[in-house]
Amino acid sequence: MRKILQLTFGLLIILITTVKAQVANYPFSQFSSSYVAISGGTVFGNTSSDDQFFVDPSVPLGGFVSTGVGIPIGFNFNFNGNSFDMIAICNNGFISLGQSTLTPNQVDINTSSSYNPISSTSTGPTILQNRIGGLGIDLQGQTNSELRVQTIGSIPNRTLVVQFAGYREYAASGDSFDFQIRLSETTNKVDLVYGNFTTSNSGSAEVGLRGSGSDFNNRDVTNPNAWSTSIAGSFNYSTVNFDASTLPTSGQTYEWSPPPGCTGTPASGTAAIASATGCINSPFGLTATGLSSASGLIFQWQSAPASSGPWTNIIGATTVNYTTSTAAITFYQMVTTCTVSSLSATTSVVSFTPGNCFTMSNTTITTCSGSLFDSGGPSSNYQNNENYTLTIIPSTPNSVASLTFVSFSTETNFDYLYIYDGNSTSSPLIGQFTGFTLPPVITATNLAGILTLKFTSDFSNTDPGFEAAISCYITPTCSGMPSSGTASISSTGGCGNTPFNLSASGISNGIGIQYQWQSGPTASGPWTSVSN
Secondary structure, eight states: OHHHHHHHHHHHHHHHHHSOOOGGGOOEEEEEOOOOOOOOSEEESOTTOBSOEEOOTTOTTOBSOOEESOEEEEEEEEETTEEEEEEEEETTTEEEEEOTTOSSOSEEOOOSOTTOTTTSOOOSOGGGOOEEEEEESOEEOOTTOEEEEEEESOTTSOEEEEEEEEEEETTOSSOEEEEEEEEETTTOOEEEEEEEEEOSSOEEEEEEEEOSTTOEEEEEBOTTOOGGGOEEOSSTTOOEEEBTTBOOOTTEEEEEOOOOBOOSSOOOOEEEESOSEEETTOOEEEEEESOOOOBTEEEEEEEESSTTOOOEEOTTOOSSSEEEOOSSOEEEEEEEEETTTTEEEEOOOEEEEEEOEEEOSSEEEEOSSSEEEOTTTTTSOOOTTOEEEEEEEOSSTTEEEEEEEEEEEOOTTTSEEEEESSSSTTSOEEEEEOSSOOOOOEEOOSTTOOEEEEEEOOSSOOOOEEEEEEEEEEOOBOOSSOOOOEEEESOSOOSTTOOOOEEEESOOOSBTOOOOOEEOSSTTOOOEEOOO
């Protein structure tokens, strides 16, 4: 009987540890408790510590190598469906989890930004990308600061405490931050406990849990919310903000608990998309809300060319928050499966419609649709010392180009957008725009319906620039007597055979209108049609 019980228990452990989880499903609670400082264990770093990684107990001062044997937790800690017994620490307020059985590295805390533990990416093995941010920001030691690690308590209720005491934001005066990252045995809870927290400055930090890929569960503190009433972060880059009047009180605790095991049919949930339209092949985010919160759930995003299908699994799209791109109209849904019951449910359907996107450069485009951006595109600023000219030719016959501005932000009185009514910067100037005021709708009035834009920036300071929707309007069919208009000439005198320009304004335009320049030796004629 004893052997049978042991075998059954062993199988149960295997089943539990192989069930997939996501930190996005961890239930969260916030409450006030007591901040109890530790005084034993091991001290890492010193009062000059800045940006170091601590990956090896034999190198307590740390360094800038992100891989190593790891610092023992002291027990097996289950997180995100896996068992961990090692950690690595970053001086910038966060830890990553590791396993002593892995080779060649038991921990790997490498990250694209050591100041952003939740939103930054990692090139380490997937299992070593799990991170916990207590106060993810550019932190630095100072006089009387200390980083200490200690496992306290007794089996089966031990707790690993990673304690940052007296830290400050880089180069700041008046800061003193005390906080702990606590991992609990058996319950597998994660607690962030804040102690003395003073500052005369302001800042923002990433706080919460990160799994692999885009799996996250973080907090957002933005006025008027206080730390005690933080809300769930909508994005992996959501932050908690702090200043002299917005601080955690001593004992403020953020706690994440492993979700219970799933049963039956999971909730179908509602799919959401960051934007239903955008540029061809530009990234956009998918997410889902109203999902079941339990361990044993797996997620799979699917795509289709129509809302009715056929649906295809997207390779690698197995997290609630997923970023993708497309060049064609595409529909998306997410399937949630409970691995215990083998039952599934599907979210609502969302779609993305890509359009043409153009950026300022020295070029000519022929189109009647799409979005026009500054050189930085939809997500970046334009650059210094730019001088670009772009011409828009209507792709639809007998139409005129038009621009409707969605956003506009340039350095006032230094960076300018000029728009001309024609095919070059020699055409009549419609307007010049600078600063933050949205330009009016701009529509070509010249016969060809062409607009030309010129953008210039000076040697310093850049801004997000502009976005304008491109459209075309069909010119109407002519009727009755056309308007006579007014002729103009670029110069009334000059050298023989020297080129000059003729133009006309206030004239009718539309389908069926024809134009013919004529010349004569006197103002009374006789008039002769000018040929090319």
